[in-house]
Structure formats: structure tokens, C-alpha cells
Amino acid sequence: MTDQQKKLVEANLTVGFVAKRSGVKVSALHFYETKGLIRSWRNNGNQRRYKPDVLRRVAVIKAAQAMGITLEEIKQTLATLPDKRTPTKEDWSALSKNWQAQLDERIAFMQRLRDRVDGCIGCGCLSMTKCPIYNKDDYLGDTQSGAVLLNNSQE
């Protein structure tokens, strides 16, 4: 068993170790803690110690961020994990499904967007009086003030 594996099994991870292993800086771990995304306890000398599952949490945080999800939203979702016990396979699985659904939505949004970009921005209608970009009337109805390309999806 390597030193690192020993550390993992002994299950009292230092902030430096977690930082290296998860690929985020110590300062980011502090930051996530102040924001309530991860937790630690302190040893006698006031230094942070982590349970190994913090690594999974950080991996999830990074994956979610790469999907364009804000820390606040991530916090909300992580809050659905059990508080008292270490999350199980099923807990993480449920969470994963949640992310997947969001990702599917985002992908669909992007695809709609791509089609829209193709159909509208790439179109030839620079004629001022016909292009939906310039003319709200045949595009978004009269409640809006025109050329609002995106607001009928999420965001």
C-alpha cells in the first residue's frame, strides 16, 4: 500500500492532501467551506481534517461547474445528500441523475440555440423590414420590445 492509499484509508485528510488530490487550491477548499459546500473538523492544533468523501464532493462540484451550474445551485443539490451518515452509492447515484437531467436540458438548450443561430443570424434578411431580429412583430408578440432572441428558454 502506498502512503497515499494509507492516508485515504486512515480517513483523516489534510487540506493539502485534498487540494492535491482534487486538483483545486487550498484557498478554494477554504472558500467552499465558507460557502457550505464542504465540511471539515479541526484537530487539536486547529487544522482542518476531512473525510475521504470530500474528494467526491469536490469532483462533483467541478463537474457541475463545468456544466455551467453555479456554486449556489450546487450547494442546493449537495444539500440533498444525507447529513448524518456518509453518502452511499445510491445517494450519489440520485445526485448524478439530477445533474444528468440538468445537463440534458442544457444540451437541448444549446442545440435549440445553434439552430436559431443558424436560422436567424446566418440568414440573409438584412432587409430591416422583414428580419425577425429587426422586427419584433412576427416573432415574439407585442409584449416584448423585439430582438430578444433567447428568453423563451431557460435563463
Add this chain to the structure above:
Amino acid sequence: MTDQQKKLVEANLTVGFVAKRSGVKVSALHFYETKGLIRSWRNNGNQRRYKPDVLRRVAVIKAAQAMGITLEEIKQTLATLPDKRTPTKEDWSALSKNWQAQLDERIAFMQRLRDRVDGCIGCGCLSMTKCPIYNKDDYLGDTQSGAVLLNNSQE
């Protein structure tokens, strides 16, 4: 012809009109101008006036932002538009293709990410000694320090 259409054809758009039509605030238009994303000239009273194609530019800016592209990158791409003449259908079309390619990349990235999330975060390997999240060795090679889930794509 409506008043708005008249305004468009006369082609001296005020900042307020552009704001309403494009769905962004006047302050955002000022901001885009300081960042070099749009342009205006001034009338005798020092007020901004815009050419109608600014509406298309703003629509493009918003669409690109929704794709997750930064203003800086958008600026770079808009810079490929002709400087002297009003952009033609072909100019916008080329730009659109550029966005489309980026969007396709991002969608692909998201899909890879979703698969990864599914396969890894949702997996059952909480065993510390086997999971790629906890164990770099069989996952990313030895140059990195493990659990870096995403860095082998863009970003």
C-alpha cells in the same frame, strides 16, 4: 410604415431605441462600447447614434453569451467583420458558422461530461482503493495529482 420602421430605415438609432429593441439596458450598451464590441458616433449634442446593424451585433453578442462565450472571445470574432462597410449576408454567415462550430464543440463537451458523470460519479466504487476519483493511477497518468475529472477537454 410604423414609426419604428421609419426610425430603422432612417438609420440613426438612439441608445434608448437600441436598448428597447435589443432587450439590453442602456448601461450595457455603454459597457459594450467601452469594451469595443459595438460602435457609435455622436450627434451635435454629444449623444450616441447607431447604425441599424448594431441590433444584429447585440443579438449575436447575446446568443454567444448564452453559449458560454466570453465577451473577450466575442469581441475577437466580431473583429473579423469588415471594418469599413456594413457587414453583408456572407459576413454574418461566416460568423454564424464560427459560432456553430464552437457550439458543436461545447455540446460535445457537455455530452462527454454527462457520460463521465454517469459512469464515474454515479458508479458504485466508493471503495477508496479502486475508484478513479480517489485513485489517479489508472486514470490520468502520473503527471497529475488525481481526481482531475475534466481537464483533458477544453477549458
Add this chain to the structure above:
DNA sequence: GGTTGACCTCAATCATACTTGAGGTTTTAT
């Protein structure tokens, strides 16, 4: 010709997501 709305500049503020640095303590290794 005056009032109202639209416009001007510039500095400050906001939100998100962190990083950096100062000044000091703890842990680890020799």
C-alpha cells in the same frame, strides 16, 4: 420657453468565484 424625458460622464457598487498576502501557529523531519 419651460418642463419632462432622454441622454451624458464617471465613480462606485454588485455578484460570482476565487487568489494573494500579511502576520502568526502547528507539524514534520532531521
Add this chain to the structure above:
DNA sequence: ATAAAACCTCAAGTATGATTGAGGTCAACC
């Protein structure tokens, strides 16, 4: 036992993408 490495807190700084407000000017309408 001591020096280096790692850790601590807290305030300030950075970047992006804007918004808000103060103080003042310009334009449109009656």
C-alpha cells in the same frame, strides 16, 4: 531542538459583466 513546510485567519485584490447614482446637459412637446 530547530528549521522548513504546512497550516491558520482575515482583509484586500482580481476578473468578468454589468448596474446604480450623482450631477449635469440636451431634445421634444405643448
